Amino acid sequence: MRMNNKIAKKLKKDFPIFKNNKNLIYLDNAATSQRPKQVIKAIIDFYEKDNANVERGFYTLAERAMIKYNNAREIIASFINSSPEEIIFTKNTTESLNLLSYTLSSVISKEKDEIVLTEMEHHSNLVPWQQFAKKNKMKLKIIKIKEDFTLDMKDAEQKITNKTAILSFTSVSNVLGTINPIKKLVELGKSHGAITIVDAAQSISSIKTDVKKLDCDFLAFSSHKMLGPTGMGILYGKKEILEKMPPFNFGGGMIKKVKWGSAEWTELPEKFEAGTQNIAGAIGLGEAIRYLEKIGLKNIADLERNLTTYALKKLREIPEMNIYNPGSEKSTGIISFNLGKIHPHDVSSLLNEKGIAVRAGHCCAMPLMKKLGIPQGVTRISFSIFNTFEEIDKLTDALKKIRNKLE
């Protein structure tokens, strides 16, 4: 406990948001993280010292911008053990998954007509596949969760079959915090010849991801959930599959040759990156990865697990508390709950009065909420490296008062 707080207090100094919001207790890190000054500085430095467009200038400034931009892609690639050409820059996880839903039909075999997802999916990994299924006359199959909020692997074994064209699943539930057996699911998908896609939005900053070891075909994540800037996302894809897929957007930057009536596409990754990219965003994400790696992902996971263990214990002491989380050993730093019949929006507004920022509502997972029998949604807390045990004490004290006031 002391270790956690010591580290958190030291790291908190890196986050200017807390200097400008003195009493803020930020527990909404799963929605978006805060940014350390190192990331903010990298972005400011780029605009102040090196700003130019990339790929198209033959002058010193443009070369400097290009070096920083390419360097960022290399940092990102090495972070997940891929090659830089397999790293496609997008806006966010949502766009990464949409890119796939727009382009994958050309690479799946015609006799396969099913897409398998899980009950834990964020809308970003459900709605694009609903559209894909309609357009391509395919069926969606959904792997169930068990009563303990973990994935039902027996159901997964039944639903993933030789008919499965695509298996797309979240590595960590943004509501339950549950860590899914990513490697086992990928193996299961591959054993049936499915394309495997991992939505790593909630795991990328605390669970070491090695795409070679994992052997997934695609992996999507967002910079803003890993201390990086907004407007920047990543799609990793295996080179041999990306090469077979058509581009997603068309225009400048993604062509080799253009005639009035036709065009040829350039190599990876630019084939999927039409138009001017978020250059500062890529550089900021590169810096965020450097920052995360300096602390160490294993250390981050440990810090968040300690906070989760403590928070679960404290929350369970509050009467009428319903918690939707499989326990700290099976989850990351995300806990959702309901306080009796009090609406999550009321809980969140009252916590806000104490300077505590949490998420409330369906958390972009309406079908999961329906399954759990809580259409009003949940109150969700989610941790980062700067959160402390005292903050959890303040949260649970405030929740007790809210319960006494409203129940």
Ligand SMILES: Cc1ncc(COP(=O)(O)O)c(C=O)c1O
């Ligand atoms: C598991 C998961 N997938 C996808 C997303 C979508 O991320 P973004 O809004 O950055 O596209 C989120 C966001 O909360 C998420 O938690």
